[in-house]
Amino acid sequence: HHVIVAGYGELTESILEELGDDHEFVVVVKEPTTASALRERGFNVLTEDPSDAASLDHAGIDRADAVVAATNDDGQDALAILTARQLQPDVRIVAAATERENEEKLRAAGADTVISPAVIGGRLLVQSALGDEHAEETAKQVTEGEEPGGSPETQSDEAADGN
């Protein structure tokens, strides 16, 4: 798998963690400070605008299996999606709509899958508040990445380095 992560936002750390060591990927970010911080952490980074055709070319879009467009700026995501789709009609493109009213627009721009974390979050919270055990399990599975009933000890203790 070769995956292009187009831009950096709130979801990117989860994306990088989920990609882990098992997948080849490159992060394309315009901001030099974000780029060098990621590079120092050992990530494969291009300091370029992910909505430019040249950047996606440099990132290897011709051999990419997927492009992830999930910054906090849905307009930038739309531009990256449009560029990627134009360069590679068959590449898989997934995106996150920060504002839920942009879901359809990102789909129209060419994304195969568009999620809205706020919608998902609100939905799971309410279902869980109302005692829906299925929502509980879904939330647990997608949050902790484990089967329901699995051991919570498998979670890493990240609170230690946070603030």
Next chain:
Amino acid sequence: HHVIVAGYGELTESILEELGDDHEFVVVVKEPTTASALRERGFNVLTEDPSDAASLDHAGIDRADAVVAATNDDGQDALAILTARQLQPDVRIVAAATERENEEKLRAAGADTVISPAVIGGRLLVQSALGDEHAEETAKQVTEGEEPGGSPETQSDEAADGN
């Protein structure tokens, strides 16, 4: 069901939509402009600080089935959770960790379920990018609130009032 929505943030519109007309709920928000905007839309609102015991009393915590603490300020969520848990040891409390390193803290404060929309979003995006059809289905279910294969026409056309 009586549900208390403690505070207003990015997830709140999805929460209100999911609660819909089927459940009795009250939104407790400190900011007068947010409160009156919600009130004008017909919601049951208290213009009070959701982390105060008196506010949660006014909101009917003694007969509440659940409290939802999901603002963008995890510290405020923690305070609301601590207050609610102190007032009602048995009430169901669900929360959203805006920063994923706060998940454990919100749980420690007394929340029964804590989700992190960024973690869920990142996870679903990557799984979907890598062609995991189960992730696709999960994303579709939790995003569109329908069974896989259901009709997308059931989604409301909210883009019209956005922006």
